[in-house]
Amino acid sequence: MAVDGFILLRRKLMQLKSKLEPNILLAKSFDNTHWKGSYGLVGHTADVVNAVTTLVDILGAPEGICGADPLIEQFGLQCTLSELKATIRLAAYIHDWGKANEHFQGIVRAKMREAYPKRFLPENPQLMRHEVFSVLLAWEFKEWLEQGEGDFLIALAAAGGHHLKLGGRGGKCTDKLGEIRQSGDDKLHFYVIDRVNGKPQFNRHFHQLLKYGVKKLNLPEKVRFSQNFEKQLIEQSSLIWSIREIKDKRQNIKNFLSNEWEPDPVFLAVVKALLIAGDAIGSAIPPIDLKDDDGKPLSIEKWIKNEVTRTLNEEKLQKVIDVRLNGNQLRPFQINLAQSLARVTLARAGCGTGKTLGAYNWAKSKALGRKLIFCYPTTGTSTEGFLDYVHNQIDSVLLHSRADVDLEMATTGEEDDAGEGINNEGALKLESFKAWGRESIVCTVDTVLGLLQCNRRPIYCFPAIAQAAFVFDEVHCYDNRLFGALLRFLEVIKAPILLMSASFLPWQLEAIEKAVREPIEMIHGPVELETQxxxxxxxxxxxxxxxxxxxxxxxxxxxxxxxxxxxxxxxxxxxxxxxxxxxxxxxxxxxxxxxxxxxxxxxxxxxxxxxxxxxxxxxxxxxxxxxxxxxxxxxxxxxxxxxxxxxxxxxxxxxxxxxxxxxxxxxxxxxxxxxxxxxxxxxxxxxxxxxCQADLAQWLESSDQEGKPDKQSVLLDKSWQTYPTSLREAGFNVTVLLEQDLTTIKSLPSKEIPRFTVPIPADPKAIKQWDKHKFYPIAPNNQWTYSSELGACEIKNETKK
The missing domain is CATH 3.40.50.300 (P-loop containing nucleotide triphosphate hydrolases)
Incomplete structure (x- = not known):
């Protein structure tokens, strides 16, 4: 009897532990007032499914850019648009299943007055991130999910990487399917099943999630799962996995994905990017006073359509050209750029020859019905290009690492629980959304090529990249990693592309031709200017x-x-x-x-x-x-x-x-x-x-220099791993805040902090010992001084002088 009593008591305690207060599976944090609809797991899942569906419908619409399936053609995909749509919808459906666990539900309830459970970051980290649990849970339902439309394994890998924290850390591959942390618990409770009248049944809220899949994704009404999982559901009062069980499940899935799965890398990359962008906008909240044309509150789906469908026409581009010409005529080489028959055109012209104006003339024939993304090597050049050409001329935006959409972001409270030095992820998403609705985007090259290394800004900007024509300026200045990324971009992206440079070395030309795999055309700058x-x-x-x-x-x-x-x-x-x-x-x-x-x-x-x-x-x-x-x-x-x-x-x-x-x-x-x-x-x-400039170009092009472009890409070369790494070769500088600015900075909103950042040369080992604010290292007053006239100066160097 004592044993039976102990079992009953244990079961009762577990049943109490499985109850949620408020009684709903949440996807986002809230402030005790906004906890219905999109803040719930089912509501948020529906928002993201709707967002990715809208994106595919718009980007793949025949009435968009030229071609029957513009989204398919932009990336040279081998699948059909319907296969892509079904797969991204499936990925959106399962991407947050793992939030139905005790640790995550505690985090999103942490700021509520009366709630259970509660968990406080960073003191009490989650045992594992929720998106990894999404993979583990979806795997148990594999037999059921595979009966729906779309590629289940592609969807699974995309779901696991949708926060860009899978299989890598600090920019390096760890090959781990999620990191198990010291959370203080040796097991974890999942809100998947409850025991009612002695019989197991699906948790009411998780069951709603399953019913949504039946209704919206045409999944079978009879839910199927693995035999071991079924046995566990029958035997347990609620679903509890020990760390040992989690490790075993994780290893089994990783072994399969690493050894038995060979996905189409471009298909997988597009699904990953669409999911991440869709999840980001699915967490956005339009202001309550923002109305559509019918006077109704603007939905995210209508917002997406309004923004993404804005593209260039000939009249808008001609306006940019006319203002810059100021009554003069285009030069023959600027006209020749627009007449190029090649999809990928090279403009070889020196400084001051007018190649930027020629690029806008090129766009007049190549970027109609698209967005135009103009990529410069640095923030300074992108700012000048923006101010000199498109600012106040067409619907444009300047985007770089320090450059408002009238939206807010619903968060989970775990955004900074990564140890990855992510600064202001919510603000970064909001800024990136500006690109969705602009016709012309002037940016650093990182905003586009960073997509290949899973950098956050370009992935959040993906809906713009997916329908753009591209201009890359000053290509001869790219380092080996940047040029390697450009080559991979040329291999994958089938959009109109213009490469501009003062010179193209023989090995660069050969590498570009190999990457493009179709005829390219080189337009030379005006001889009369380059021979002066x-x-x-x-x-x-x-x-x-x-x-x-x-x-x-x-x-x-x-x-x-x-x-x-x-x-x-x-x-x-x-x-x-x-x-x-x-x-x-x-x-x-x-x-x-x-x-x-x-x-x-x-x-x-x-x-x-x-x-x-x-x-x-x-x-x-x-x-x-x-x-x-x-x-x-x-x-x-x-x-x-x-x-x-x-x-x-x-x-x-x-x-x-x-x-x-x-x-x-x-x-x-x-x-x-x-x-x-x-x-x-x-x-x-x-x-x-x-x-003359021609002498300089000839000297470069006749030299025996050989580059060694690094073409590795996380997005294209990894399968299930999805994590950001550096696009450029390692530099000497680290971006910091100054201790003398801390009092001011702490009183500012997060989005204002980048205005106070300073790049300095510093020993990475020493920096690890510095305090941090919002993940920026703080340069101590006893090591660095600063004046607005001279900038930052290292004190020991001053002493030596």
């Missing part, structure tokens, strides 16, 4: 201050480019000591201060400003400064960098060559290797008379 004698080179070991001062006395505008920030600051201080009108611009400013320095330099070089000026900058000048100097002073750098710097000299051609003074850099390895510096010096010494 623009530069005279001079090299010495030390900079020539006398020549700089003489140029300023003559009313000139001098650009001085250094290889390191500390060098630039030193040159700036010397210039000020000499009484010269000097400005400084480099990367080590707070973003809000950097914007001001950037604008001050650009404005000082405008033709209408007659005051002589000396601007001292670092590599940021190579692409982000649209100016025309009368004298260039530069340290020796790699050839590509030197050519970019020369693009700021005599940009608005004055009729004769201007002087470029080069001097040495004894700091080998930061940022240039000995070989980089030797190659740069070779370029300068081999072209000692008057030099």
């Amino acid at each position: 004698p623009r530069y005279r080179f001079d090299y010495s070991e030390k900079p020539n201050w006398d020549r700089v001062e003489q140029e300023l006395k003559n009313g000139g505008k001098v650009l001085w480019v250094c290889n390191q920030v500390n060098t630039a600051i030193s040159v700036y201080k010397e210039a000020k000591a000499k009484g010269l009108n000097a400005l400084i611009y480099h990367s080590r400013f707070r973003y809000k201060d950097r914007v001001k320095h950037h604008r001050d330099v650009v404005d000082a070089f405008k033709p209408e400003n007659n005051e002589p000026v000396l601007a001292i900058a670092t590599q940021v000048a190579e692409m982000s400064l649209d100016l025309s100097a009368t004298l260039l002073v530069s340290q020796i750098a790699d050839p590509a960098g030197l050519i970019q710097r020369l693009g700021r000299l005599n940009r608005r051609y004055c009729g004769h060559a201007k002087d470029a003074l080069f001097y040495g850099d004894d700091k080998v390895g930061y940022p240039y290797s000995q070989q980089n510096l030797e190659n740069g010096l070779s370029l300068i010494k081999s072209l000692r008379s008057e030099v």
